[in-house]
Amino acid sequence: VILAAARGGDPAAAEYWFGTAALEDVRPSPQCLAELMKVAREESDSTAREELPEDIAIERADAFTYEGPQIKESANVDQPGWLVELESAPMKLDFGTYQYLVEKAAFNNDASAAECWLRQGLKMGFEPPAKTWCRVAEVAASRGNLDKAEKWLEQALKSTGDLNPVAFDALITAAARAGRKALAEKWFDRKAEAGLRPSVLALNEIILSWYPSLKYQAASDKAAAAAAAAKEEASGGNWEFAEYWLEKGVKAGVEPDEVTFNILINSAAKKGDMASAERWFQEMLSASIKPTIVCYTILINGAAANADLETAERWYERAVESGEVPDITTYNSLITAAGRAGELAVAERWFDKAVEAGIKPDRTLMGTLVVMAADVSFEAAEKWLQRTSALGFKPNARSYNEMIASAAKFSDLSTLEKWLRKAKSSGVTVTADTYTTLLEVAARKRDLPLAERWFKAAVDEAGLELLSPNTVNALISTAGKAGGPPFARFWYDEAMRYGVQLDGCTYSILAGVDLRAGDASAARAWLERARGAGLPLNEGSYSNLCHSAIEGGDLAAARYCLSQAKKAGLALAPSTCAGLAAAAAQAGGAREAEAWYEEAKEQGQSQ
Secondary structure: OHHHHHHOOOHHHHHHHHHHHHHOOOOOOHHHHHHHHHHHHHHHHHOOOOOOOHHHEEEOOOOEEEEOOEEEEOOEEEOOHHHHHHHHOOOOOOHHHHHHHHHHHHHOOOHHHHHHHHHHHHHOOOOOOHHHHHHHHHHHHHOOOHHHHHHHHHHHHHOOOOOOHHHHHHHHHHHHHOOOHHHHHHHHHHHHHOOOOOOHHHHHHHHHHHOHHHHHHHOOOHHHHHHHHHHHHHOOOOOHHHHHHHHHHHHOOOOOOHHHHHHHHHHHHHOOOHHHHHHHHHHHHHOOOOOOHHHHHHHHHHHHHOOOHHHHHHHHHHHHHOOOOOOHHHHHHHHHHHHHOOOHHHHHHHHHHHHHOOOOOOHHHHHHHHHHHHOOOHHHHHHHHHHHHHOOOOOOHHHHHHHHHHHHHHOOHHHHHHHHHHHHHOOOOOOHHHHHHHHHHHHHOOOHHHHHHHHHHHHHHHOHHHOOHHHHHHHHHHHHHHHOHHHHHHHHHHHHHOOOOOOHHHHHHHHHHHHHOOOHHHHHHHHHHHHHOOOOOOHHHHHHHHHHHHHOOOHHHHHHHHHHHHHOOOOOOHHHHHHHHHHHHHOOOHHHHHHHHHHHHHOOOOO
């Protein structure tokens, strides 16, 4: 009757019959208790876990409740009334029942319930065997509560009975995925010390924890992979850890699998060491592990990163010869290899071959070709964008931005503006990088009205703070050449008004504009501003200032700029000394000209 009521979704009736049984000194089976636990928790979930009366709540300072996939600490956990009633009934649960309830909760991946029953058993004098502690640790690890999982495993090691190796692997894997490398390594070692062989899954996860880019790449999360790869590159890569962990795993009795070797091959390929990647490939064959298309694609990717089209095609041929069927990722890698080698025609041939093989092109593959074509010619990019649309793929923001960039590189302003209008009419957000390209085009063409219009659009749509100082510097330089100091100052004021981050180069350009106009005092004022803002000038900036002063006919200002550079410990280019020599000679200063000439000659500017 209890089972029927519980399974029928009537917790009130189930509890009534449970109480009746207790009064009659009839002991319900473990299955009845498990069903009561399940229906009570379901009812609690459906009522958004409303507070139960104090007389049916069990206070536990370190109890858990769920919210989503994570475990959250709480001051108490709600328990059904039948549990409290059971404790006051003339019968008690035996240890076998508690064992069953813990196992049942763990099987259902219910960390809260498993721990609840474990603690209730401990209060009754239950001494759990090692496997029970392991089960609770396993479910805690699967829920992401690594500290609790570690605590339960420590208890397991102190208890009697056989240890469950799965619990160790669960903690190692969860710690590795959470980026807690030290914790993962600690329990990898503890498992080996306990006489248990670590699993290859745990080994692979630890290796991947050192290289998140490989993990994101496997999940096809390109943005995350790129960000992680940049971070790994900045830290020096640490690629040697892959080999370290393989050696450590083998010593612990782990037998590497295809995934292990794929990680090792990928780690070598990512740092550009194709010789090591091929060596690991041979090790894989020696271990009697047959490479799949995933492995061959990794090698093709490595060759593509080096723009080595010949090697990429060689690995494709080996994959086909071994009976592997290339997939869309393989063809995308080959197309990328051709693109990086500057072979658009070869890339198009691989696209045709993919279609002939029955591969249905996806947005990623088409986008790769649009981007590649955009670097070759605007017409080629336009052709591939049209093919993308013909296949039913709506051009995305990246495609439009690449078209605009290609038009800026190869076409005229009218075509550029046409694609800008197309992008906006399609609801595409024009990126800050694209506006940077547009502003640089306007600057190169010295079209200040157009630059001003695009500048304001960038402010309104892309957020000016995303524009690089180089863009503003190009505008200031162009404005200065076109209209002199007033135009250059206008763009400086605009940049300051909108909060653009400026650099030392900005002030050197402004100073150079004033020097060309013959206003040395204004130029010095710009340099003082840069110094006051803590923005140092580099060799190139000082060289440009010297040349600007020479162009403005102010040899004294050129000497001043050179002295400031030397004071900063910078060695200017030989061409700067040669320019000073020529300027001094024109001014009639033969000795000074000869001195600059000798210095230029010492620096290698013999002509």
